Amino acid sequence: MPYLNTMPSEEADVRKLRELRDLAYERELTTELKALEAAFDQWKENHIDSRELNELIHDFHRGPRRRLASIYEDLEPALAVARAVAYGVLAYDEVPVHLLDELEAPIQFFQDRAQP
Numbered sequence: 001m002p003y004l005n006t007m008p009s010e011e012a013d014v015r016k017l018r019e020l021r022d023l024a025y026e027r028e029l030t031t032e033l034k035a036l037e038a039a040f041d042q043w044k045e046n047h048i049d050s051r052e053l054n055e056l057i058h059d060f061h062r063g064p065r066r067r068l069a070s071i072y073e074d075l076e077p078a079l080a081v082a083r084a085v086a087y088g089v090l091a092y093d094e095v096p097v098h099l100l101d102e103l104e105a106p107i108q109f110f111q112d113r114a115q116p
Contacts, residue, residue, distance in 0.1 A: 013096075016096060016099065017078050017099065020077070020081045020090060020094065020095060021077040021080040021081055021084070022072075023090065023094075024072070024081065024089045024090050025068060025072040025080075027084075027089050027090075028068050028084075029064075032060070032064035032068065033060075035060075035064075036056065036057065036060050039057075040053065078106065079106055081095065081099075082106035082107045082110055083106075083110045085100075085103065085107050085110075086107045086108075086109075086110030
């Protein structure tokens with residue numbers, strides 16, 4: 001993947017990128033968990049049984065949770081933040097301007113690709 005040397009060297013910037021990466025992960029995970037919450041609601045209302053709910057929980061772990069973990073654990077924080085900005089998970093105004101300048105190329109890289 002291009003732009004692998006995007007990690008800033010200033011410790012404050014590194015901390016900020018990690019903070020933003022964690023915020024983006026939390027937002028995407030929350031979105032995915034809301035779908036699982038709906039399944040729990042269906043179970044409580046007896047629209048699905050315990051086995052179906054259990055399968056949906058396993059599907060969540062095999063699917064969305066694994067996908068998000070691979071993104072946010074495998075990408076360096078700068079690339080994870082660039083991806084999150086490109087896909088609208090983080091707003092441009094949440095990222096310090098000087099970091100946006102450094103992330104311009106990787107943000108464009110992710111914007112040029114379809115959102116997963």
